[in-house]
Amino acid sequence: QLNVLHKFKGILFSTMSSEELLNSLDSFDAREDDVFLVSYPKSGTHWVAEVIGSIPNAKMTVTSPIEFGDISKFEELKMHSKRRVIPTHLNYDMLPRNIKQNQCKIIYVIRNPKDTAVSLFHYYRDNPNLPCIETWAVFLELFLRGDVVYGSWFDHVLSWEKHKDNKNILIISYEEMKKDLSKSIRKMTTFLDINVSDSEINKIAWKTSFNEMKNNAAKENHDANHTICALTSNRNLVFRKGAVGDWINYFTSKQKRVFDELFTQRMKHSELANHFEDY
Numbered sequence: 001q002l003n004v005l006h007k008f009k010g011i012l013f014s015t016m017s018s019e020e021l022l023n024s025l026d027s028f029d030a031r032e033d034d035v036f037l038v039s040y041p042k043s044g045t046h047w048v049a050e051v052i053g054s055i056p057n058a059k060m061t062v063t064s065p066i067e068f069g070d071i072s073k074f075e076e077l078k079m080h081s082k083r084r085v086i087p088t089h090l091n092y093d094m095l096p097r098n099i100k101q102n103q104c105k106i107i108y109v110i111r112n113p114k115d116t117a118v119s120l121f122h123y124y125r126d127n128p129n130l131p132c133i134e135t136w137a138v139f140l141e142l143f144l145r146g147d148v149v150y151g152s153w154f155d156h157v158l159s160w161e162k163h164k165d166n167k168n169i170l171i172i173s174y175e176e177m178k179k180d181l182s183k184s185i186r187k188m189t190t191f192l193d194i195n196v197s198d199s200e201i202n203k204i205a206w207k208t209s210f211n212e213m214k215n216n217a218a219k220e221n222h223d224a225n226h227t228i229c230a231l232t233s234n235r236n237l238v239f240r241k242g243a244v245g246d247w248i249n250y251f252t253s254k255q256k257r258v259f260d261e262l263f264t265q266r267m268k269h270s271e272l273a274n275h276f277e278d279y
């Protein structure tokens with residue numbers, strides 16, 4: 001099997017994130033108006049990126065992820081003259097120091113972990129940049145142990161939860177976007193201080209619907225440098241089902257019990273966990 005992942009500080013990363021780059025994250029120069037789009041993989045990153053990229057007159061560019069590439073990354077990011085929206089799947093502790101010091105705006109996207117696990121399972125199967133996985137049962141064990149790209153979902157969410165009340169951080173969930181996309185878009189534009197009319201919000205909601213995005217992805221030629229996720233630049237791998245609750249089709253009742261036990265144990269002090277109770 002090809003070695004497509006490597007460990008850095010105990011966490012698995014794609015080899016498309018070079019060790020040199022990961023080692024030099026703290027030398028990144030954040031600008032005060034930078035916006036970071038942060039998530040654990042498969043939480044709805046492309047969706048939020050599309051929303052932000054569709055805001056009219058926002059004068060922003062969505063760049064490739066901060067951890068994607070090699071040591072020349074920061075030079076490449078310097079070339080952008082517009083306000084940068086920089087995606088990343090890094091946990092809070094690995095996020096470059098400068099971003100925290102400058103109190104840059106950060107949107108953290110969360111999704112219920114069972115659907116996230118199922119989505120990541122499919123990503124492992126379909127994405128040639130990830131290791132081969134035999135079965136769902138095998139994958140679920142890796143997921144629960146945190147032996148997957150970007151590490152444990154629990155560690156990731158808990159690292160961000162500590163900072164959830166910072167005024168420069170907006171937490172948005174996949175499930176609330178599914179429930180009322182226009183309302184979620186309004187939340188984001190208000191957070192970013194961008195004036196947008198209701199009819200423009202509705203237009204963005206239409207443009208960023210699952211079917212619209214999926215159909216557009218199928219029509220585009222993909223460009224290897226234009227990527228939202230450090231794990232692929234092929235957008236056709238991203239739009240799978242786009243639903244809430246698909247986990248029910250994968251988890252056996254025993255798997256659900258094991259999952260819920262770990263969830264209760266790891267998330268017992270988490271307020272964000274309340275959000276997931278219904279899913």
Ligand code: A3P
Nearest residue numbers: 042043044045046047119209210239240241242
């Ligand atoms: P599924 O695999 O469950 O379908 P990310 O962008 O973080 O990689 O997350 C990908 C997940 O978000 C996939 O979930 C994908 O289908 C879903 N997704 C992407 N765009 C979406 C949209 N416009 N509406 C709903 N779900 C979307």
